[in-house]
Amino acid sequence: MLNIALFGPPGAGKGTQSEFLIHKYNLFYISTGDLLRKELAAETKLGMQAKDIIAQGGLVSDEIIVQIIEKTIKTNSDANGFLFDGFPRTYIQAYILEGLMIKLNSNLDALISIEVSEEESVKRLLNRAKTSGRSDDNETVIRNRLKEYHDKTLPVLNFYKEKGNYIAVNGMQTIPKVTEDIDKVFNDLLSKKLLNIVMFGHPGSGRGSLGKALAEKYKLEFVATGEMLEEEIEKGSETGKKIKNLYESGQLVPDEIVIPLIEKKIINSKNIRGFIFKGFPRTLVQSYILDGLLKKYDSYIAKIFEIKVDTLELIRRLDKRSKTDAVMPYDSSTEKIVKRLQEHEDKTIPVIEKYKETHDVTIIDGTPSFEEVLKNLSNEIEKSFKNLK
Ligand code: AMP
Numbered sequence: 605m606l607n608i609a610l611f612g613p614p615g616a617g618k619g620t621q622s623e624f625l626i627h628k629y630n631l632f633y634i635s636t637g638d639l640l641r642k643e644l645a646a647e648t649k650l651g652m653q654a655k656d657i658i659a660q661g662g663l664v665s666d667e668i669i670v671q672i673i674e675k676t677i678k679t680n681s682d683a684n685g686f687l688f689d690g691f692p693r694t695y696i697q698a699y700i701l702e703g704l705m706i707k708l709n710s711n712l713d714a715l716i717s718i719e720v721s722e723e724e725s726v727k728r729l730l731n732r733a734k735t736s737g738r739s740d741d742n743e744t745v746i747r748n749r750l751k752e753y754h755d756k757t758l759p760v761l762n763f764y765k766e767k768g769n770y771i772a773v774n775g776m777q778t779i780p781k782v783t784e785d786i787d788k789v790f791n792d793l794l795s796k797k798l799l800n801i802v803m804f805g806h807p808g809s810g811r812g813s814l815g816k817a818l819a820e821k822y823k824l825e826f827v828a829t830g831e832m833l834e835e836e837i838e839k840g841s842e843t844g845k846k847i848k849n850l851y852e853s854g855q856l857v858p859d860e861i862v863i864p865l866i867e868k869k870i871i872n873s874k875n876i877r878g879f880i881f882k883g884f885p886r887t888l889v890q891s892y893i894l895d896g897l898l899k900k901y902d903s904y905i906a907k908i909f910e911i912k913v914d915t916l917e918l919i920r921r922l923d924k925r926s927k928t929d930a931v932m933p934y935d936s937s938t939e940k941i942v943k944r945l946q947e948h949e950d951k952t953i954p955v956i957e958k959y960k961e962t963h964d965v966t967i968i969d970g971t972p973s974f975e976e977v978l979k980n981l982s983n984e985i986e987k988s989f990k991n992l993k
Pocket residue numbers: 614636637638640657658659661662663664665669689690691692693694697740749
């Protein structure tokens with residue numbers, strides 16, 4: 605999902621640029637000006653309330669704006685993303701937009717400001733007045749609209765400058781050149797979007813080897829907490845020593861140790877297209893932690909897989925592995941194998957159930973050959989990449 609607000613004084617070219625962007629990126633276009641004009645034309649109660657203010661070039665009340673925007677967002681919540689034009693127009697509306705994004709479980713990726721001088725803006729609007737048929741495109745009202753822009757709308761920029769997602773584009777160039785610059789911004793934003801995947805499945809379902817293969821194929825970073833803990837022990841770091849002591853006394857490694865390791869990995873991974881998590885989250889608590897951790901970096905879980913393998917087949921696989929060199933310390937005896945399967949049932953199945961309420965959990969049959977399961981997973985991942993755009 606990509607949510608962008610186009611910003612700029614009246615006449616900056618927001619409407620013109622929007623046409624190209626909504627088609628190329630398949631976004632839902634929300635122009636508060638257009639929505640208000642529709643309400644006016646239909647002579648609705650909202651339209652009548654806004655009529656005089658629009659005619660004078662003033663700003664319509666936030667109450668009215670919230671009502672029309674909320675209605676539009678609600679009926680299009682499955683959109684690929686929203687392109688806002690003419691909103692937010694006041695500092696207060698910037699907060700409102702943040703709230704609306706929370707409701708959509710999303711966030712505003714950027715406010716793109718098309719910068720043009722005041723003289724240019726007036727010149728363009730007077731020119732447009734000849735053909736637009738808009739009652740507010742005449743000189744007195746234009747001056748008032750620009751004054752409103754100065755007094756009430758410009759402060760919106762500070763909101764996004766502080767937030768760090770304000771991007772300026774030079775609007776004094778030709779239309780195709782401005783389009784090119786905005787398009788470049790869109791591409792940059794999209795390439796920063798991560799495809800984060802969680803692999804669920806019982807021990808022995810193949811989630812580890814499949815996850816690794818997918819990571820390599822799609823330039824994703826494989827995050828396996830078990831392996832990360834082992835690495836720390838091998839490095840002999842302070843954390844490693846702590847982990848070793850816990851392992852030796854048969855205790856679980858607490859989240860306080862696991863989480864910073866994952867966060868370090870998120871911060872240090874460069875030029876990747878996303879993460880594949882395996883063996884994490886294992887508990888409900890960890891699922892909230894992962895959601896929070898990704899949110900901290902403006903990201904989210906885009907895809908969840910549950911690899912299903914029949915219990916007898918799982919036992920067969922784990923038992924077979926226990927007799928090879930690939931044996932893990934935790935599946936060296938029947939007792940340990942049963943305990944791990946039980947742990948999964950008790951702690952991890954509730955996590956999958958929780959995610960089923962909020963995410964699309966894709967169930968993949970893990971019984972066929974490795975290549976076939978990998979192919980089925982790959983098909984799903986490719987679909988998800990498309991949805992990110
Ligand atoms: P526009 O088509 O974006 O130039 O908007 C035309 C007029 O609609 C503005 O001059 C305002 O009177 C009103 N309007 C549009 N969007 C907003 C908004 N977000 N907040 C308040 N008034 C708005």
